[in-house]
Amino acid sequence: NCWDNAVMERFFRSYKTExxxxxxxxxxxxAKHDVLNYILKHYNTKRGHSYNNYMTPTAAEMAA
Known part of the structure; x- marks a missing residue:
């Protein structure tokens, strides 16, 4: 299935460019420390996602 890697490819594209x-x-x-900082302190708490109506994953999870 061609969609299997879409989520990870998008995540790594964002990580590499941002x-x-x-x-x-x-x-x-x-690298390990920086990746954890990106996921826990930026990607999940500050970066809005179109799938969640541009809410962060943390905010979307709390709203559910």
């Missing part, structure tokens, strides 16, 4: 340093990371632990 958050990831242009020159990448020096160490794995630096």
């Amino acid at each position: 958050w990831m340093p242009k020159n990448g990371y020096q160490h794995f632990n630096e």
